[in-house]
Amino acid sequence: MVYPTPPDAPLVASGVTQSYRRRGPAVLDGCSFAVPAGVVCGLVGPNGAGKSTVLELAAGLRPVTSGTVEVFGGAARAGHPRVSYLAQHRPLHQRLTVTETLRLGARLNAGNWDAALAARVADPARFHRRDRIAELSGGERTRIALALALGKRADLLLLDEPMADLDVLARQELMGLLMAHVADTGATVVMSSHIVAELADACDHLLLLDGGTVRLCGDVEELIAAHAVVTLPGGPGRLSGHTVIESRPAGRGTSALIRPAGPLPGDWEVRPPSLEELALAHLTAARHPALSKEPAA
Structure with missing residues (x-):
């Protein structure tokens, strides 16, 4: 199925096939899609569908085997100043404290760092000032990683299973902060999950993957109405x-x-x-x- 490309779409993939081994099976198989500006896009599919690979390619962390991935009209590249990426495994410096981690985020994103937003998400008052990242629970590390992702105030947020390690209350709180941030900045969000119901109330755009192939893509209300x-x-x-x-x-x-x-x-x-x-x-x-x-x- 061919999906139209909206003008000024911040993320566009065209005929992307991705393999990790020369003769291995394709993780993505001819994927083409476009994510319109200003939407919260749910990237949905079962485990192994290719969701994390799509986000890694969009973040410029892997070269594309064939096809193209464009971000804001240019080739996807690592460290793009308008892109923020939250990886599924939450790569943080384990020996740093929470405070040191937030300071590092501020230094790495000097001139484009929202310290107040990062502090609201991280909520450093809940941690001891000597608590190191290595000593935190999975949910606590997710909170800090999400604080770094949002603190950058990027125009495109790529979030891989952002709520997976959080309890119900923390998920509700942080999803609320994320939605308020989107409403305030107009940022585009691509957020992956294998649980559709988790994203139903937050997303207005859907990208459904299975077996490395796009099964469904479009505005949620339009898809439901059809x-x-x-x-x-x-x-x-x-x-x-x-x-x-x-x-x-x-x-x-x-x-x-x-x-x-x-x-x-x-x-x-x-x-x-x-x-x-x-x-x-x-x-x-x-x-x-x-x-x-x-x-x-």
Whole structure:
């Protein structure tokens, strides 16, 4: 499927295939997508889908095997002044204290550092001034790493599983800070997760990956509006003419997620899908093509 490239898109990938070994399987296989400016994009897919690889390429940390990845109209490169990247393994200097880590962030991003924002995210009052990074829990290290990422005040934030190590309260607090930062600055965010529901309330754009391939990409509201969950009496033959993403028996009838090609019969139950239903149906269809059906010619 070809997706249009919005003007001034801060992140554009064209035909990207990525392998880590010369004869090994491709981690990404011909990926093309564009992330519009100012959106919070949920980069979603199962483990091994290629999410971290996409973010590493966008951050300029790996050379592209084939194809192109452009950031703000130029080739992706490490240390881009308008890009901030939070890696999944949270690479921090283990011997530094929390205070020293924040000071280092300020020095590395001199002239573009928001000390107040970094302090709100890190909340250094919760740590002893002698606490070293190596002594912190996974969730505490995530908090400090996210403080460094946001403190840079970048125009493009690349966040790899940013909430994975946080408890429910910390996740809610830091997601709120992130959304307030986006509203204040207009920054573009690409945030990965393998849990769709975790991003449903925060994201207005979706990039769905599976097996190194783009399965779905676009504005969340538009994608949901283009689909419908239907329950109907009778078999799947009544779905003819519509694009069936996934269908299955439901009692004496059929339940399906479809792209309607026109008005739907009055005896069908129709509702919009949730973001999670939409993503799971497209993933299922990709792995089990017999459950889906293109419209009849």
